[in-house]
Amino acid sequence: MDSTEPDLEFDVRFVQRLQRRDEHAFSSLVVAYEKRIFQLVWRMLGSKEEAEDLTQEVFVQVFRSIHSFRGESKLSTWLYRIAVNLAKNRTMYLARRHQRSHEDIVDAESVDAHERAQGITAGETRRPDLDLVGSRTERAVLECLLDLDAEHRELLVLRDVECLSYEEVGAITGLLPGTVKSRLHRARGLLKQAVEARLGEKVP
Amino acid sequence: MSENEPEDLEGLLARGEEEPALSLLKSALRDVPHPERSLLPKIQDRIRLRTRGRYFRSRYSRSLDPIPLLLIVCLLVLLLLTAIFLVFQPLASDPVPHPLPPAPIDPLTAPSP
Numbered sequence: 001m002d003s004t005e006p007d008l009e010f011d012v013r014f015v016q017r018l019q020r021r022d023e024h025a026f027s028s029l030v031v032a033y034e035k036r037i038f039q040l041v042w043r044m045l046g047s048k049e050e051a052e053d054l055t056q057e058v059f060v061q062v063f064r065s066i067h068s069f070r071g072e073s074k075l076s077t078w079l080y081r082i083a084v085n086l087a088k089n090r091t092m093y094l095a096r097r098h099q100r101s102h103e104d105i106v107d108a109e110s111v112d113a114h115e116r117a118q119g120i121t122a123g124e125t126r127r128p129d130l131d132l133v134g135s136r137t138e139r140a141v142l143e144c145l146l147d148l149d150a151e152h153r154e155l156l157v158l159r160d161v162e163c164l165s166y167e168e169v170g171a172i173t174g175l176l177p178g179t180v181k182s183r184l185h186r187a188r189g190l191l192k193q194a195v196e197a198r199l200g201e202k203v204p
Numbered sequence: 205m206s207e208n209e210p211e212d213l214e215g216l217l218a219r220g221e222e223e224p225a226l227s228l229l230k231s232a233l234r235d236v237p238h239p240e241r242s243l244l245p246k247i248q249d250r251i252r253l254r255t256r257g258r259y260f261r262s263r264y265s266r267s268l269d270p271i272p273l274l275l276i277v278c279l280l281v282l283l284l285l286t287a288i289f290l291v292f293q294p295l296a297s298d299p300v301p302h303p304l305p306p307a308p309i310d311p312l313t314a315p316s317p
Contacts, residue, residue, distance in 0.1 A: 023248075023265040030244045031268060038243070039236045048237045055239075059247045060254065141232035160226050161233045191229070203228065 015075065018066045030059050033076070037083050043157045044087035045094075046146040054090055058083045073171050081172045084158070088150040137199065144194035152187035159184055244268070 017025035037058050042051035061082050069078055145153055151173075158169045159180070166177040173180065195203050248260040260266050267273050 021259060023260055024268070027244060027248070027266075027268045030247055031242065034243050034247075035238070038239060042236050043233050048239075052239050052243065056243055056247050056250055059243075060250050063251050063259075137228065138232035141228055145229070145232070156229065157233070160229055188226075195228075 012071070015066075015069065015071060019069070021063070021066075026059075026063055029062070033079055034059070036076075037079060040080065040083055040157065040162060041087050043145075043161055044084070044150075044153060045090060046142065050090065050094070054083075054086055058086055061086065074168075077168055077171050080158070080164075080168075084154050084172055088154065091150045137195075137203075140195050140198045141191070144191055144198055147194065148187065148190060152183065152190060155180060155184045156187050156191065160188075 014025060014028075018029060034055060038051055038055045041054045041058070042048065045051055045054065058079070062079060065082075069075070073081075145156060148156070154173060155169065158164050158172060159166070164172070166180050169175070169180045169184075170177045175183070192203055245266070248266050252258075252260040264273060
């Protein structure tokens with residue numbers, strides 16, 4: 001966690017106000033964390049519209065279930081856990097929807113079109129947001145990250161991009177720190193392979 | 205672990221092998237788009253709808269910090285009172301003159317009928 005983190009973490013009274021459904025306390029929480037939650041979710045989904053929508057859902061979920069927060073982890077860790085779980089669910093939903101719409105298209109179009117569409121994967125669908133991202137290599141990295149399965153992607157984002165400790169990543173994902181390390185190692189390898197395959201050259 | 209203490213083998217291997225790839229990943233995810241404006245009003249709207257207006261119904265409850273709002277209300281009330289005072293103050297300081305009661309008659313000086 002960075003040093004600019006809001007000073008709400010250990011404020012028991014603040015959490016108690018949240019648990020009493022204090023609207024002003026909740027608004028302060030949103031203002032303090034919305035940017036970070038949005039960034040995390042965008043890194044998991046790769047779409048600004050989806051990230052905006054999901055960030056709102058995260059805070060609605062927080063408002064609904066704040067009474068279950070026991071203070072065993074940091075408030076930010078708890079928020080991250082909700083965000084990561086919702087992002088995973090959304091990813092699965094979007095993948096299913098994409099699969100369904102792809103099947104619909106296949107049903108509707110001719111055999112020639114079917115043949116043209118063969119081989120297209122979710123990873124090869126166009127993502128306009130990513131056109132804004134830096135170099136060709138960076139775009140490839142981002143596209144490959146989004147094509148990884150949700151478990152590997154969340155580990156890479158939480159540990160390598162958000163720079164959380166193994167313990168924090170474990171608390172968010174429900175994995176032991178040792179498991180986090182081994183899966184992270186595998187995730188990095190998979191990402192590297194995918195990027196190399198996409199670029200057709202070796203990544204350092 | 206102290207600064208001079210060597211890292212474990214896994215740490216060294218991981219750093220040596222994966223640092224360039226990690227920096228690539230970080231640079232790819234460095235430029236994150238931002239929402240045009242705060243999502244707070246939309247979040248409040250969602251909660252208000254889903255709780256059927258139980259929360260975030262009033263303008264007061266939707267304000268981020270109630271203290272400035274209270275201050276503004278107090279200032280407005282104060283201004284209103286001042287205006288009322290200024291309008292009615294001249295009337296209060298210029299009362300309607302009452303006719304003086306007749307002076308008592310001194311029987312010694314009074315002219316005899």
